[in-house]
Amino acid sequence: MRFIPLAFAFILGGGPPAALAGPAPKYAVAELPATLRENAHAVERRHDELLTVKSAARTVETVLRATTILDEAGSGWASELVYYSSLNRISYFRGAVYDASGRQLRQLRAQDIRDISLSDGFSLATDARGRVADLSQPTYPYTVEFEYEVVSDNALFYSTWQPQRTEQFSVQEATFKVVMPAGLNLRFQEQRLPAGTALAKSTQGSQQVYEWRVQNLVALEGEADAPPVSELTPVVFTAPSEFEVQGYTGKLNSWADLSRWTYELNANRATLPPALVAGMQALVAGETDERARIRKVYRFLQANTRYISVQLGLGGWQTFPAADVAAKGYGDCKALTNYCQALLSAAGITAHAALIKAGPDAHDIRTDFPSSQFNHVVLCVPLTQAARADTVWLECTDQTNPFGYMGGFTGNRHALLLLPEGGRLVSTPRYGAAENRRQRRADVYLDTDGNATATLRTLRTGLEYDAVAGLAGLELSEQKKHVGSRLALGNFTLNKVGFQPLPATAPVPGLVETLALTLPGLAPPSGKRVFLAPNLLSRLPAPTATVGERQTDIWLDHAFTQLDTVHLHLPASLQPERLPAPVQLSTPFGTYSSQLLALPNGSLRYVRRLEMPRTRFARADYPAYLEFRRKVSAADKAQLVLLKTDA
DSSP states (O other): OOOSSSSSOOOOOOOOOOOOOOOSSOOGGGGOOOHHHTSEEEEEEEEEEHHHHEETTTEEEEEEEEEEEGGGGGGGGGEEEEEEETTEEEEEEEEEEOOOEEEEEOOOOOGGOOEOOOOSEEEEEHHHHHHEEEESSSSSEEEEEEEEEEEEEEEOOOEESOOOTTTTEEEEEEEEEEEETTTTTTTEEEEETTTTTTOEEEEEEEEEEEEEEEEEEEOOOTTTTTOHHHGTEEEEEESEEEEEETTTTEEEEHHHHHHHHHHTTTTOOOOOHHHHHHHHHHTTTTTTOOOHHHHHHHHHHHHHOOOOOOOOOOOOOSOOOHHHHHHHHHOHHHHHHHHHHHHHHHHHHHEEEEEEETTTOOOOOTSOOOOOOOOEEEEEESSSSSSSSSEEEEEEOSSOOOOOOOHHHHHHSEEEEEOOOOOEEOOOOOOOOSSSEEEEEEEEEEOTTOOOEEEEEEEEEEEHHHTTTGGGGSSSSHHHHHHHOEEEEEEEEEEEEEEEETTTTTSSOEEEEEEEEEEEEESSSEETTEEESSSSOOOOOOOOOOOOSOOOEEOOOOOOEEEEEEEEEOOTTTTEEOOOOOEEEEETEEEEEEHHHHHHSSOOEEEEEEEOEEEEGGGHHHHHHHHHHHHHHHTOOOOOEEEEEEO
């Protein structure tokens, strides 16, 4: 699936323009407290952001950022990218770079700034562009300073202030100021502000001024199975209560407000040619099952359209008419969703567009702070014939996406229904351990010299399927390349690769992968004994223990179930001398079992099951979690000892 932006939200905070550095040194590295240099690759010396709301239709955002780069790992902070478009224009963009003593090396010149297209590679038209400057130096440490201002006619979006977004990055001082005109209210939400940090609110003539300041935020180190840094550091979210975009006014005090504005912006754009309406009616004629009727329409959509994004000004939110999609055969996420909704309506089925924050690594929206947090549109189809409340969700931009499947792109999160009276947040399909399944059966034939051949049959469903969904359509050479890179085996030859999707009626989509391999030297003899770990492909490594006290919660963001059965077919001259002891673990962090059995026909059967939830635990539980993972890792590496006989 594709990531389709509804619009480019150019949220660039800032502080009032300041004169570029003069002869006097500034940002000398020697002045940095040692605590800010510890574990840091870069230090934010100063970061001043100012959002001036001129009216419901216009904002001005300025930023002044000075960052000391301590080593090569922090060199990414030496560049700056400023976005602009038809709704956002850059007033100025300045910069300078300083050596370790604070002496200015040079200022940013016009020829140093590149103007680039921010085309995503599949948009038919986009006005998104950027100006980028790089002040990297060959000798560390040094400090870069950037200043810029952006005037926006897109007042749907206000700034998000989070001065510490990454690991190994400390902040000496950062400020955020919002200036609101009379008659407009600022909506904001504070999270994780340091103790003693408080909003300073004042008046400036008829304007209301809000200001936040943080100082001396030490760098955070990454910890295994921890939430992202963006969920651990101070942040202030802001949003308008009223806004206007190119003449379209709206309120944003609730999710219903945003839903109503978006619905009205896209209303009356679902008219289809009469012949197509008749075609949809004929397509579902005689089909009594509601889900089957929806499936037929969805297949028609996939077979007759393709995704091409159009992002020009208001076009980031407003669809072009369904009749245009019917004539041209393409559209962006809004247009294809609107078109599918119109096709379903022609077939007598009611559906609703829904805004969503899409992306394989995207986290859910902040449900307690109504604001424009979305970048994609999908279709929600309530079933009216179901014995219980049920819904079909449709991703309308992908020509091969399984019917009703949201996957890791839009599953496990909230979407905002677009309704004329104002919609509400609803949950998209949840994919837990039962759905995200990897089930493997292996038959391994071992000879007396420790060489082996094997056949593997692996079923992946749900989010486990996402990573392999596209393999079936590749050339054989590409299939072998992708499969080979995933096999955690030392020496092997891949002789056969095959893929078979599950039937379309399966509860969640899945793909069966069949492999044939040659495994020379899988278990080389050592004297009269042969050592072999029966768990060939599913070993879970133990996480690295935290040095010192754990600082963050345990964050398990992917639920899954792994089921492995390995049949070891042995020559008569190899007999088991010692079998690993069975292991059974049951904890809040997951359940695990493994067992190796000797079968009457002389073969061995290894069975392993691991299930882990999608959940969060307090940092105090980390020792117990680490112990669980260590026991699983040890059991996964347990070895079978085979003894050579004279048979």
